[in-house]
Amino acid sequence: MWFFARDPIRDFPYEVSPEPPDGGSPPGPWTLHRGKKKATGDPVSVFVYDVKPGAEEQTLVAKAAFKRLKTLRHPNILAYIDGLETDKCLHVVTEPVTPLGTYLKAKGDKGELSQLEVSWGLHQIVKALSFLVNDCGLIHNNVCVAAVFVDRAGEWKLGGLDYMYSAQGDGGGPPRKGIPELERYDPPEKTDGSGKGVGEKWSADVWRLGCLIWEVFNGPLPRATSLRSLGKIPKSLVPHYCELVGANPKMRPNPARFLQNCRSPNGFMCNSFVETNLFLEEIQIKEPAERQKFFQELSENLDSFPEDFCRHKVLPQLLTAFEFGSAGAVILTPLFKVGKFLSAEEYQQKIIPVVVKMFSSTDRAMRIRLLQQMEQFIQYLNEPTVNSQIFPHVVHGFLDTNPAIREQTVKSMLLLAPKLNENNLNVELMKHFARLQAKDDQGPIRCNTTVCLGKIGPYLNASTRHRVLTSAFSRATKDPFAPSRAAGVLGFAATHNLYSMSDCALKVLPVLCALTVDPEKTVRDQAFKAIRSFMAKLETVSEDPAQLAEMGQCPLFLPHALPWEPAYAPPTSPVSPPPLLLPATFLSPQDSPFRDWGWGRGRAKGCRSSTRLSFQQEADTSRSQRDDWSAGKGSTTQAVSPGPPFRLPPTPSSWSGWEAQGSWDPGWQEEPGPPAPLPEGTKLASEYNWGGAESSERPDPFSALSPRLAVGTQAAGDWGSEENWEALESDNKQAKAELARKKREERRKEMEAKRAERKAAKGPMKLGARKLD
Template identity: 80%
Template sequence: MWFWSRDPARDFPYEVTGEREELPGGWGIQKGKRRAGGDLVSVFTYDIRPGVDEQTQAAKSALKRIKTLRHPNILSYVDGLETDKCLYVVTEPLTTLGTYIKSRSDSGGISELEISWGLHQIVKALSFLVNDGNLIHNNVYMSSVFVDRAGEWKLGGLDYMYPAGSEDSAPRKGPELEKYNPPEKSDRSKTSKEKWSADVWCLGCLIWEVFNGPLLRTNSLRSLGKIPKSLVPHYCELVGANPKIRPNPARFLQNCRAPGGFFCNSFVETNLFLEEIQIKDPAERQTFFEQLSENLDSFPEDFCRHKILPQLLTAFEFGSAGAVILTPLFKIGKFLTADEYQQKIIPIIVKMFSSTDRAMRIRLLQQMENFIQYLNEPTVNAQIFPHVVHGFMDTNPAIREQTVKSMLLLAPKLNENNLNVELMKHFARLQARDDQGPIRCNTTVCLGKIASYLNPATRQRVLISAFSRATKDPFSPSRAAGVLGFAATHNFYSMNDCAGKILPVLCGVTMDPEKSVRDQAFKAIRSFLDKLESVSEDPAQLAELEKDVHAASTSPGVVGGWAGWAVTGVSSLTSKFIRTSAAGGQQDVAPAQAAASGPSVSPATAPAEASKPAVPPANLSSPSHYEPEEEDNEVDENTLDRWDDEDWGSLEVRSHI
């Protein structure tokens, strides 16, 4: 019947898509994918031909072995098919070791760190076969090792495997593999040996090929070539003429893991920890993630993407790693495509912003420049900004400071309401009421930098009021920031505003107690006077000079680097806050600690503080206890009332202060 004559290969649920790479023993490897779902795989194929019955039997034996052997360092069987015409073995996506090493030659070659971990994996596979399975692989060399997408080495080539003690029943190798045979194969007088003697000899051949290229003849093993010095003594034991003294794979592994050994390095240690991370206690995992970022720069990109990244995501999703995973997460994120970043990291970032962990929030704000380009506007406005704005009202000054700075990155992606209404409300309150002078100053700086994103109506309502207010701040860097704010946003003011509102304010600043503030005021006055004089001389220039006053929001080409961050005194709190939070209890750092060292002020924009009114300490309750002591940057309510004589178009929300 026709049913019995159908080719079963047609119903095979995998499609072979790549070119065939020939392997010894009649096998070939090709790229493939599952017909349903498109999952990538590798497909090993063997064509059954007449006249090579012994080779075909070895291939069928390999298919049976791979189905039953389960070890992380041996090829993992996904599916298979045996017909009268061919054999199929489907595995995870793989590349032959030889092809992998050649592909890395363009980028500087494969590193010794990668080789150390790869050989470590192959030795573990051999140890498992010999010591746990009582099996002899009998085919270890370059073409029997494969590499997955994470750079992990897998042992394949199971065609000639046999149980220990039954060497006479082992399949016969082809002539092209005879160069990998140990000397005792041809010298029957050397009968005293261990069961692993032949496999560790072949391991020595593999090591030689990894560092020196294909082995053309057995005598080449005597020349060390590029084998590292730390590996030479152990390599010599593997290819020793006496099979009796060749080490068990387990002992070879132990010897190379000793201090100074080839397997004793940060890359191997990291991999070994990852293999057991699920049984490690939380303190060990925390320490591991803290130290991981330092080593990532020396680790292979594929390893970071496909092995470390999944562990980081799992640690956040199901563990208690918290903020400690952020630094390595964003480092690895640089290796991802935009689509991969959206799929793997953005959901984690969105979830992190909703966390109440203050250490996590402040680290997210500090590292926002690493991921802001991957956040789309709907995500920012609906899922990020509503959580970020809580930082404006946080009792910890370090979080308030970082929240202000983050607006420079978020502003281009904010919608009309969030940017021109909600953000301006918070800025108005911070500039008028915050007890930290550096935060008031940096609020003014940030406003100047994002001015071009605001709509024209908001600019007209906010800028002059805000910068005028800043020039009356008791904290001298804030006064300098107000003056520079006027100068940096000069193109957004009408000539009438320049003459009637801005110049009177700037003239008042020429009597400032701080000379550096006065100097900036005189420069700004001269700039505005030049514009007014130009219009007076040639009224036709008025339209050109006022073209940006009612212009729609644009990118900030003019103000992008006008002042840097004028004051960074609160920044010293940030690292202390993170360390304290990580150490225990999420305990805040009082602002008095920042005052002890004094604010670090940008020379161009932040002269020394002019007035330092003392106030009684306040006690602000929050999830983390915070009791500020008397501090240089505090301003009492009476002082605020004296200079808070203008508002930002009634945007300030006083009822929540």
Template identity: 55%
Template sequence: MWSFFSRDPAKDFAFDIGEPVRGLEDRSVWSMHKGKKRSTQEEVSIFLFDVQKSSETQFDIAKASLKKLKTMRHPSLLHYLDSVESEKFLYVATEYVEPLATHIEDMKLQGQQRELFLAWGIFQITRALSFLNNDGNMRHNNVCLYSVFVTLAGEWKLGGFEYLTSQGQEGSNPIPLKIMPSLEIYDPPEKKDPTKLKAITKCSSDMWGLGCLIWEAFNGPLKNQPALKTVDNIPKQLGTLYCELVSANPASRPNPADIITRCRKMGGYFKNDLIDSMLFLEEIQIKDKAEKGKFFSTLTSQLDNFPEAVCVHKILPSLLTAFNYGDAGSAVLAPMFKLGKLLDDADYQKQIVPCVIKLFASNDRTTRSRLLQQLDQFIMHLQNSTVNDQIFPQVVHGFLDTNPIIREQTVKSIVHLAPKLNYNNLNVEVLKHFARLQAKDDQGGIRTNTTVCLGKVATHLHPQIRQKVLVSAFVRATRDAFPPARQAGVLALAATQQYFLLVEVANRVLPALCPLTNDPEKQVRDAAFRTIKGFLGKLEKVSDDPSLKEGMEADVHTATPSLGNAAATWAGWAVTAVTAKFYRSHSDTARVSHSVKSALSKPGSLVSPAEQPSSSSLSTTTSSVTSMTSLERSESASDYDPEHWDMTQWGDIDSSAATCASVKSEPSSVSAHQHTTLAALCEDEWGNDEWGTLQEQPTAEEELASPSETWSNTQWTDPALNNANATYVRGARAEHRPAAHQNSGDSLGGWEDGEFEPIEENVDENNASKMDEMRRKREERKLQRQREMEARRSARAQGPMKLGSKLSGPAPPF
């Protein structure tokens, strides 16, 4: 009578049972269901045995298999979690798996991914059998397609322990009788031939089952034993081994340990990238740092050939564990970020973002550099609050780093960070550092990139800050001693023209561009002429039709311009590997100059093929100028997409570090001959034939609707200017710049310099006198610059100047 008050043990089962899973019908005494753990909602698999509908023999087999499942632990055996027995059912909870038969039927893997997946799975089952036969002294006796299960990570787990026996306990016949008739097809032939029982070994029956499993992995479920003779779909690497496994003589079947040894040799079936990587990750804690670095450097390129399930659920967690609890360091970043792209946003926030935050706090330069290089791969997953509160405070330290590579990469990272930065971080902190770098940094490449990046993030600036800063910053760039910096300033003015008031264009932009029409560098002169023509065309249109002014200035005071940011696609050439290209030693420059000297002594059309410098001779240094020619040819074929330039094209930290260390002086020390020679070689790369004109004639309706239309991106994507690897060298030609074009920390210390006083938007009659006075002062400064330039020209015409001679006086005689 106490049974009425007894508690049902199934209520204490910590798992909820879900829908049934197909694949084990008539192949097992268990039925399989999906399930979830009640406390964490973690997915599990539930194996259920119906006590009332089964015979007592089947119940004994089920309880025996449960006992064996509980007591055995191995990475390739099904992992037991919990179990409970009631009057009606026997419940067993395991890790989440699905039957291999179902998995192969639904599998969508093709080609190499499928081959690697099957090889990895067969290897795991062979390893599990080696554990049972050799270490456990047991026989499984039920190896087939229906006793193997697949986890979320694509790992094969051996289950189905209903017929597992220990050595010496089998009785007269070591092969047990199976109560499921459908499983008899997997019995080895010696079961029916008593004469062969003496030849049975401790692993012969399981090796027969492994042969059946291999056949089913490539052909589907086995219908009859004669089908095992069909080997057309079996890989050639497995052909010999497969024939040994399904041999009629039990003694000729190999030991599973021997199979692993044979197939792990070079050229063996188990010798491939996936199995090598998985085995390395299993032992990563005992590997030294050098081995880890080499492994991670090759893993990234191999991931594309691995099954996605293996990458997401096995390799990525192993990488995170190695990063958090090991000494993998920054080497793990590349594969980790590549695998992170396979995650959904919730999993990314949970797994990857904490690692990113931790990495940005690192003081290791290599780690910070690799993070900045790969910022575009994970920035879209970072919340704005995370960027402003935890990422940006660490990034901003890079502006002050003594290593120019870190400073340059920090500048370029703002292009990706800008959309997520708040007002203070972007409009105050970033611009403060940009102003200092553009005026005082000793590396011309960094000054150039600062100008370019400012143009790219202009659309994200506050309208008032943008109107106050852009013209002053870009005008300053046009006075830089470094030719690419001057050109970047010109192109920046053109690309962000929708943010300028027309009165600024007339009074500040054009006066700054006109002196550049006499620049020593042809590419700067060409850019200046085209930009001036474009601005004059706008002013002319507004002069003819004042009603167009409102449309042309529509974006000046708006936070979200009508056509988006025109600067987002301009001057891709300037932000590509500037550091790696500019920081070069004098010996490198001399070698390149010497190699092209003969070719540059006469026009290119007159140089014979034998006299032309070979590509191999011009590519001996990191900053070889020959890369410009090859890239121009590829980009001129309309392959270049200015909206999709890759961070990896901005320079390699490893390749540029060596050249950076050798150059610590101002590159102006490069000889005039070297600079002239390299500039001549680069001349063709700065061709402007495809620029188009800035003064196309749009209709009035188009100008009113979108004032940026005449400045479309196609007008600023010349392949030569967008060359990702163009090399520039500051040299003696920059020394002939007028004094007003030299960098000075005193006169160019900030964008609030009096020389760049902003023009008031609304000029009324009361301010006319003030405007006249400002205009008069500018004219005086302009005349003074012209007089200085004429004095320099006259001095050069009389002969070379000696060191220390003054420009105002005549050149002393030799």
């Protein structure tokens, strides 16, 4: 019965907004509404036609358009999704679109409409028209601004199929429009009624295409005679436009030929935007080499492309290419560039899953691209994702044989450190930093490790800071690479507020004082600045102990961006840690970050030749200097013996020594032993006449001091243990152990010699004789 009947509109799976979109609906029988799918909430557009009494002709036209749109499928024709036909209304659901007139007005008001976008839009409409005329044998009969719609990606779609008819004359002639706004686009041979010069089947649609071009550049067409005024039509399009609106219908070009003419060199549709779109349409059938080249060039062109096009057309193609293709690392640059147009929520949904998957790739090119561009997406990564899915893959870069990857991995820790958990930051990362700073064969990487440690120091917990920082920076000050020694000084300065007063006096200052006789003046200058700053801090607290609480936040001096030239600042100025900007390798001193200090001026040849020194020569140098290093580590007082005048060793040694010790400097927590006795003839510092007249007559006790820096040849066996950061055996203990081993060896040889003598004295044993001892 009738009361059991269900309302089809209520059961329709799409919700239709009662209000039309901004700008209203285009002229015609249909009314455009926004809508969304009830199940998923996906946005759609809904064309609604209400059946009215006495409008049977318009109803037939609407039903014919409903059928045409449902059966015609083409990328440049409005896409049909669903529909509803009842006695009261017709509903046609399509992809979400905006009328072209509304779109052009909004873009024009913002000044965002470009000729590139218009050229591709017209290319799409002409291609759709060519499909209808040449492939389907249909006459559109309604080409105008009201029949064109724009989707989210900025793609133009041809609609308005209400008055379409067959070119062969099947089913009668063209339907009557009855709408004055649409009849002004009819060609002159139809309006004058003479019927002369009927022309080709496409002549009428091509004329209307010319009207569309005029309206795109000049606004609504008031009358047909206005077509003679070119207005703002580009010069490259004028000759082809004039062919479209020619008085002789037989001379009007086929849409396919018009498209070919505009695509000729220097034509209106010959540009990078059209080429990019055409390639994306056929990307699935392109060769891998062609796709690689396309993605490499895409990044340069994205800046000039519309934002909506990048978000809704380029991005899906990039994600598809990564998921199913072999694009590799070349898609990263355009991917992150397009990601700038996304909201935080869209970035999390579309980009982050791809980035997480990329980190597990074994492709070195992709890994280094990810590390280099981490700054662009680190803000969208949450801590659980970083610790569980990204950090375990990133740390593999510390062990990579490629120095560039190791360097970029160190730099990436500046961005990842704030998001790392307790174990990854204070245990795992410190293990790798200990290994890199002590054992890596590249000086710049050792230097960068020190700088990075200084910058992430505030993120470490208290116990790790106490155990690691002083040992690590002390180890850096003994590195043969001069920038590493400077980095150690700046590391102390950047983390000064993390040390107690006793640590400053007993651990930091002794290390800095040793650098006042460094072979490189730049290192000495930094050491003197740091010493003065630490001394000022200690003196301030000594005079007023009440300032001890405030001194923890009082900066010493401000290290600037590399090349580092820290200038002394009073204790009240803010401090910022040195940035991490060193390159992976220095092919010459000109590439060094210290070139502004004078590196490479007049010494380029020496430094460059020094890099060719053999590792055997370096090992010999290290062995010859080991005893001198041992003498300076065991106690706070060093014995100074008279010798030749003070001379700095040649600078190439700082470039050629690459071997590293396997642990940090011995722990500062151990109590210093009793001072060693001074040699005869050497006075204490308090007895030395620093300013008297005798100073010029007596030999300078410091003239024998010649700093010699070398990296030990023995590395710690277990790089994963925390013992690398804690107190290790000092060189004195190592020397004692070596001496004990030699004594045991001599004792063993002596015992063997005595046994041999006893056997020789007794003579050979006789058969049958009993051995008597």
